[in-house]
Amino acid sequence: MKSAPHPSSRQKYLYTHTFGCQMNEYDSLRVQRALSARGYACTDIMEQADVIFINTCSVREKAEQKVHSFVGRLRKLKNRKPSLKIVVGGCVAQQLGEKLTEKFDHLDIVVGTRGVHAIGDLLDQHEWDRRQRVHLPGDAPEDIPYEHGLPEKLSAKVTAPVTIMQGCNNFCTYCIVPHVRGPEKSRPPDHILLEIQALESSGVREVLLLGQNVNSYGKGLGENTSFVDLLRRIQAETQLLRLRFTTSHPKDLTTELMEAFAELPMLCKNLHLPFQSGSDRILARMNRNYSSVDYLRKIDHLRRICPEMGLSSDVMVGFPGETEEDFQDTLRLMERVRFDNLFSFQYSDRPMTQSVNFPHKIPKSIKTRRLTQLQALQARITLEKNLAEIGKRHNVLAEGKSRSGDGQITGRTEQNRAVNFSGPLSAVGSLVRVEIKEAFSHSLKGQLIS
Numbered sequence: 001m002k003s004a005p006h007p008s009s010r011q012k013y014l015y016t017h018t019f020g021c022q023m024n025e026y027d028s029l030r031v032q033r034a035l036s037a038r039g040y041a042c043t044d045i046m047e048q049a050d051v052i053f054i055n056t057c058s059v060r061e062k063a064e065q066k067v068h069s070f071v072g073r074l075r076k077l078k079n080r081k082p083s084l085k086i087v088v089g090g091c092v093a094q095q096l097g098e099k100l101t102e103k104f105d106h107l108d109i110v111v112g113t114r115g116v117h118a119i120g121d122l123l124d125q126h127e128w129d130r131r132q133r134v135h136l137p138g139d140a141p142e143d144i145p146y147e148h149g150l151p152e153k154l155s156a157k158v159t160a161p162v163t164i165m166q167g168c169n170n171f172c173t174y175c176i177v178p179h180v181r182g183p184e185k186s187r188p189p190d191h192i193l194l195e196i197q198a199l200e201s202s203g204v205r206e207v208l209l210l211g212q213n214v215n216s217y218g219k220g221l222g223e224n225t226s227f228v229d230l231l232r233r234i235q236a237e238t239q240l241l242r243l244r245f246t247t248s249h250p251k252d253l254t255t256e257l258m259e260a261f262a263e264l265p266m267l268c269k270n271l272h273l274p275f276q277s278g279s280d281r282i283l284a285r286m287n288r289n290y291s292s293v294d295y296l297r298k299i300d301h302l303r304r305i306c307p308e309m310g311l312s313s314d315v316m317v318g319f320p321g322e323t324e325e326d327f328q329d330t331l332r333l334m335e336r337v338r339f340d341n342l343f344s345f346q347y348s349d350r351p352m353t354q355s356v357n358f359p360h361k362i363p364k365s366i367k368t369r370r371l372t373q374l375q376a377l378q379a380r381i382t383l384e385k386n387l388a389e390i391g392k393r394h395n396v397l398a399e400g401k402s403r404s405g406d407g408q409i410t411g412r413t414e415q416n417r418a419v420n421f422s423g424p425l426s427a428v429g430s431l432v433r434v435e436i437k438e439a440f441s442h443s444l445k446g447q448l449i450s
């Protein structure tokens with residue numbers, strides 16, 4: 001339901017700061033869309049804002065610390081501008097609730113992961129009652145209400161995220177997500193299609209489907225609503241150039257989904273499949289429900305179906321009880337798979353998780369040494385794989401001007417490699433053919449050939 005524009009004649013501004021994952025990026029976009037329908041404009045200048053929305057992440061200790069120091073620093077701004085409203089949402093908000101308002105008396109609203117859609121109403125209430133508010137709904141709404149289209153500032157984007165489900169049922173022993181985002185809940189496919197079609201009409205050419213575990217999408221929605229059914233519908237009912245998704249759980253990666261990469265032309269040949277550890281002993285203690293052999297078997301099968309598949313993953317070092325031998329198993333798995341890209345982290349205790357109580361915590365110095373060693377290995381593999389791209393030709397979706405400021409266009413291959421090339425700005429939003437000429441650690445440089 002659309003709300004009337006804000007009655008005030010003065011333009012109101014929203015500043016958004018997002019910590020954490022793409023799901024948070026998406027929720028922040030939703031807040032921007034919802035408040036833009038209420039007359040707010042987005043600003044990149046914090047001092048200009050009437051509302052500051054901080055979307056938070058508590059998946060790692062470091063991320064949570066960053067949130068605390070960011071919110072703390074806003075006190076001075078609030079003192080200078082008492083009409084400013086500061087709103088904290090996301091996982092830290094859900095985890096700490098009232099503790100946040102107790103700690104930060106300059107905070108106006110705390111809103112949990114399942115209440116983000118209510119921010120507009122909470123701000124309106126706060127206009128006439130300035131008390132601090134904490135809104136932590138226990139259950140998600142049937143679907144997240146959203147406004148069609150995008151605010152003006154965002155409408156130039158070529159790619160956009162769309163959340164297809166919230167929460168997670170897996171309870172990996174180290175992970176706070178099921179505790180702060182609740183059980184898995186899939187959005188109805190018709191709503192997802194409507195949102196994608198609205199994005200398309202705003203100029204979006206590539207959609208990234210988001211969820212903590214997208215390949216278990218559809219539970220509780222009835223027949224013909226599996227994740228692959230959803231992908232097929234998007235292929236049939238939209239004109240997108242490209243479709244991607246993240247994140248997948250190895251235990252739920254089915255042969256049907258692997259075959260979809262070969263079947264659906266719009267689906268990019270790229271998969272992010274977190275493995276977390278190469279040691280079966282550690283995987284069992286993490287409650288991941290697969291072994292390293294299961295994982296490798298699926299990767300081999302996928303590569304047989306789709307040899308040009310791009311692969312990325314998440315891995316953790318220093319899980320409680322991880323021995324040197326366990327760590328070597330992780331390095332061996334990396335050498336065997338040769339991921340194109342890898343997101344690597346040190347284990348940290350998170351509240352509410354089982355592993356907080358596990359014995360044999362690994363000292364920080366060992367975790368740091370293991371992470372450095374692992375990242376050096378991945379840097380070598382990534383560079384080798386990038387160098388092997390020289391001379392190859394790729395379809396690249398041109399996304400916009402390169403950040404380097406040298407007038408180049410930037411885009412991505414199907415395998416999600418960043419490519420910069422010289423070309424006209426009119427190419428943005430199109431698929432172009434590019435020959436790779438140079439390779440670096442994090443990107444490729446190419447030449448437009450059509």
Ligand code: SF4
Pocket residue numbers: 168169170171172175176177178212213249
């Ligand atoms: S699958 Fe495991 S790691 Fe991923 S969100 Fe769920 S509990 Fe966390």
